[in-house]
Amino acid sequence: MGRLMKYAFSILVAVAIGLGLLGWLHMQSRSSQAHGTLTVYCAASLKKPVEAIAANFEKEHGWTVSLQYGGSASLLSAARVSKTGDLFLSADDGTIADALKHGVIGEVISLVKQRPVVIVTRGNPKNIRALDDLLKPGVRLALANPESASISRVVRKALGDRWEAFRSSATVFKPTVMDVAADAALGSVDAAIVWDSVVPQFAATESVNVAEFERLEENASVALLKSSKQPAEALRLAHYMASPAKGGHIFAKNGYRIAGGAVGDSKP
Secondary structure, eight states: HHHHHHHHHHHHHHHHHHHHHHHHHHHHHHHHHHOOEEEEEEEEEOOOOOOHHHHHHHHHOEEEEEEEEEHHHHHHHHHHHHHSSEEEEEHHHHHHHHHHTTEEEEEEEEEEEEOEEEEEEEEOTTTTOOOGGGSSTTOOOEOOOOOTTTTHHHHHHHHGGGGGHHHHHEEESSHHHHHHHHHHHTSSSSSEEEETTGGGOOOOOEOOGGGGTTOOEEEEEEEEEEEOOHHHHHHHHHHHHHHHHHHHHHHHHHHOOOOOTTOOOOOO
């Protein structure tokens, strides 16, 4: 009789363990199903820090972050046409204003500040000191396409009628600011106009500050897309990007100047 009771008890223990394991697996399955993918349209100039921020967010919160890069204007067009996505990161205030005008975005959070500068090969072999030096014979200039990239839209507006001279002088047009910066780093052009935050990402280059750009400061911001099917989690990621202890720390580490619109630490 004692042996039979021991056998029955061992069976009950095994069943309990089995049920407990099944319950745990069910909870894990539900937890896995609760997490999904957040689609983020990200301006090319923000790629390096945003990739690091997204990787940390994935580890901490279990969501996958799908990043799509390009010029701010091109990304806004893609979001408008596709009516998909969760967050939009723009490199300038003007594109955010366009997105608001078209009813594409909701909440906006400023992340970092950027200013146009001239990028040249380290040592500045063409001795470029002023903006008009870019128009000298023999200077190969690269510009980002203003129809797709924020940097050239901002500069075109600031220069007004003078813009046409630089557009005509350019030997290379590329879709994004990172493309023209890479050309300067490789030495395939002598100079390009880029955001100041981009220069530290290319060790073979240096920046030249010109008077015309000294006051051209733009906010790079993250905005919630109204197309988001998971706005609560999308906003969690947006606040994570702006948190001084999370995204803000990574932006600062990469040489970006934190905007005053950054929010406090994101909640877990």
